[in-house]
Amino acid sequence: MLRKVLVANRGEIALRVLSACRELGIRTVAVYSEADRDALHVRFADEAICIGPPRLAESYLNVPAVISAAEIANVDAIHPGYGLLSENTHFAEVCRASNIKFVGPSPEVMQLMGEKEKARQAMKKAGVPILPGSDGLIDTAEEALGWARKVGYPVILKAKAGGGGRGMRIVRTPEELPGLFQAASSEADAAFGNGELYMEKFIEQPRHIEFQVLADEHGNVTTLFERECSIQRRHQKLIEEAPSLQVTPKMRAEIGRTLCRCLTEIGYQNAGTVEFLMDENRQLHFIEMNTRIQVEHPITEAITGVDIVKAQLLIASGERLDAILPPKLEIRGHSIECRINAEHPETFVPSAGKITAFNLPGGNGIRVDTAQYAEGVVSPYYDSLIAKLIVHGRDRDEAIAKMERALSQFVVRGIETSIPLHQAIFADPGFRAGQFDTKFMEQFLAQEPE
Secondary structure (H helix, E strand, O other), X not given: OOOEEEEOOOHHHHHHHHHHHHHHOOEEEEEEEHHHOOOHHHHHOOEEEEEEOOOHHXXXXXXXXXXXXXXXXXXXXXXXXXXXXXOOHHHHHHHHHOOXXXXXXXXXXXXXXXXXXXXXXXXXXXXXXXXXXXXXXXOOHHHHHHHHHHHOOOEEEEEOOOEOOEOOEEEOOHHHHHHHHHHHHHHHHHHHOOOOEEXXXXXXXXXXXXXXEEEOXXXXXXXXXXXXXXXXXXXXXXXXXXXXXXXXHHHHHHHHHHHHHHHHHHOOOEEEEEEEEEOOOOOEEEEEEEOOOOOOHHHHHHHHOOOHHHHHHHHHOOOOHHHHOOOOOOOOOEEEEEEEEOEOOOOOOEOOEEOOEEEOOOOOOEEEEEOOOXXXXXXXXXXXXXXXXXXXXXXXXXXXXXXXHHHHHOEEEOOOOOHHHHHHHHOOHHHHOOOOOOOHHHHHHHHOOO
């Protein structure tokens, strides 16, 4: 078992990892910026080390500062959480060079999956269904025009090192392709330091479905079924649920077997999420893999009973999956998560400031993951996510009823939050009937009165 773990993150995910460590008897070290001096992850860790000023580049993204803190505290491992350094290959390499266990896959596998086109080709080779597209990276707009003719419009240009919707452009005609190619490349270069692009067929109204995987260090891989993540705005997820209404038991089993075979072949270790788009014919197509814990992991925990963060730590300690997981994995009921953001529910403008009142809902099947509290301050320096509200019911109808009740009892004062937006979404007949895709929010917001 790991003796001491540094949590290289902040907010609710840092608190989530600290809690899992505490239950496993692992001592913890928190790192924090000057802006987070009073944060709960600092208060609840066994040790805490300040690593810099508020700006991310000078603190949480400062690799030398994080590694120095780990060495000062003499830790065995670093858990990166999600975001920040969690998919930073260089950081994972420095951890290894410093003889510190990185709780995640190896740097080599992380790099393979992080380069979207290489990941796409690796999945294709293993038999995972992918969208038609370019065979590799595209160097020029002229080459892109050739691939678009072959694939058929509409197509989508994607950044090799992309994420969060940046470096992506939908192309519907040959005339607009050169300009959009340059725009996507420039945006990707500015965001990721890499302007390389590849191309895929664009699905007009897809559903976004992802499969949670776990892999130990002995060659064993399993899936913990799928999540539906189609309710999103500008490629940022708002509501997730598990399981998906669109995935049949046969599809679930077939994709699961294929993913396990593929990830075993590439030597994947620890937790990860494989993301797909589902077309109008209910066919799944691989788009990317996230080599870390996901924001929405609690809904998978709810329907399987598996503590995924504990599993990550146990895998990093050398445990085998059969010693971590229950004898039989099966789906139990239905779970939904709402991301509660500190932002105006209509304009989506971030809302920083002091929280003057904070009441969390409770009761059977209700979970709230948060690091906020009354009189706490929401900083303008970081992501607007302040809480995750998770419900679990015997079926989707019961889960929706629980979510509506929980949202009505979730009180946050002093700042604006997205709670009213979530309440409006849950009242929408199309959402309640499960009739939605990734364009849902565009249509939903267009219907809202000004």
